[in-house]
Amino acid sequence: MNRILVTGGAGFIGSNFVHYLVENTDLGVTVLDKMTYAASKEAIAGLPSDRVSLVVGDIADAELVDGLVSSHDAVVHYAAESHNDNSLNDPSPFVQTNIVGTFQLLEAVRKHGVRYHHISTDEVYGDLELDDPQRFTEATPYNPSSPYSSTKAGSDLLVRAWVRSFGVQATISNCSNNYGPWQHIEKFIPRQITNVIDGVRPKLYGAGLNVRDWIHANDHSSAVLRILEKGVIGETYLIGADGEMNNLETVKLILRLMGRDESDFDHVTDRAGHDLRYAIDSTKLRTELGWKPTFQDFESGIADTIRWYRENEDWWRPKKAAIEAAYAAKGQ
Numbered sequence: 001m002n003r004i005l006v007t008g009g010a011g012f013i014g015s016n017f018v019h020y021l022v023e024n025t026d027l028g029v030t031v032l033d034k035m036t037y038a039a040s041k042e043a044i045a046g047l048p049s050d051r052v053s054l055v056v057g058d059i060a061d062a063e064l065v066d067g068l069v070s071s072h073d074a075v076v077h078y079a080a081e082s083h084n085d086n087s088l089n090d091p092s093p094f095v096q097t098n099i100v101g102t103f104q105l106l107e108a109v110r111k112h113g114v115r116y117h118h119i120s121t122d123e124v125y126g127d128l129e130l131d132d133p134q135r136f137t138e139a140t141p142y143n144p145s146s147p148y149s150s151t152k153a154g155s156d157l158l159v160r161a162w163v164r165s166f167g168v169q170a171t172i173s174n175c176s177n178n179y180g181p182w183q184h185i186e187k188f189i190p191r192q193i194t195n196v197i198d199g200v201r202p203k204l205y206g207a208g209l210n211v212r213d214w215i216h217a218n219d220h221s222s223a224v225l226r227i228l229e230k231g232v233i234g235e236t237y238l239i240g241a242d243g244e245m246n247n248l249e250t251v252k253l254i255l256r257l258m259g260r261d262e263s264d265f266d267h268v269t270d271r272a273g274h275d276l277r278y279a280i281d282s283t284k285l286r287t288e289l290g291w292k293p294t295f296q297d298f299e300s301g302i303a304d305t306i307r308w309y310r311e312n313e314d315w316w317r318p319k320k321a322a323i324e325a326a327y328a329a330k331g332q
Contacts, residue, residue, distance in 0.1 A: 208248030240280025
């Protein structure tokens with residue numbers, strides 16, 4: 001491979017992948033991003049222009065996608081509408097981007113014989129009971145519970161069908177919850193960190209007992225590259241770093257690491273259909289492809305993330321007031 005097309009490469013997880021490629025490979029990268037509110041040109045600013053270029057456009061634009069795919073050796077598809085609350089308010093952009101956009105990419109890689117890797121989420125599996133010792137595996141049946149997760153599940157199934165029916169050279173990964181640099185401050189961890197920086201008490205949905213399995217975006221990036229290079233065509237790999245922690249414990253950890261009392265937060269009304277627990281079993285990825293995470297304990301990864309948000313206030317500060325106003329209007 002010489003050049004990779006990264007969809008959604010100006011978003012949170014995608015931009016971290018672009019940085020990872022620049023720092024760890026000699027590959028050229030084209031970022032295709034619609035530049036919605038969740039994307040940021042600053043997230044890829046300063047990267048070498050001879051290796052990284054940005055195309056502003058929609059993955060649902062068949063002509064644009066076809067032209068780009070034809071001149072690349074691989075596509076890594078991060079682009080997605082991904083905010084659960086937004087999907088409950090208006091599912092239509094989720095169908096358009098996550099389903100129609102994925103279809104256009106699959107048709108293009110099918111036409112041009114280009115390697116394709118599809119980024120998905122553990123939310124396609126639904127949720128687990130809080131006292132259930134099981135974790136998601138590649139064999140877990142799909143059971144999505146929101147318009148967001150159902151459209152991601154649908155896109156995964158499209159990939160599987162295009163592999164089987166048309167011989168598309170594709171792999172899929174389903175990852176646990178990401179955190180790290182460049183994450184939009186509407187999301188749980190950066191919202192809590194930036195609130196504490198501002199001297200505002202963090203907000204916690206319900207009792208905060210919902211469990212998430214956290215992974216640093218840099219570790220997600222290393223796993224995706226490993227799958228792209230060594231993964232078996234047609235296979236699905238689950239990416240996780242054994243970072244299970246409930247939201248209450250996460251808020252308390254952030255407060256403690258930032259020098260605040262662990263009880264200095266407020267409970268707000270839980271959101272509709274809030275999944276109870278996600279937990280990833282990444283044994284297949286680790287044993288078959290030899291991958292392991294760098295941040296092997298959640299606390300060190302959160303400390304690194306707190307440092308980044310402290311040092312990059314100029315990036316998130318302009319968005320903060322509007323985000324908090326939107327949450328306040330919903331009583332959150």
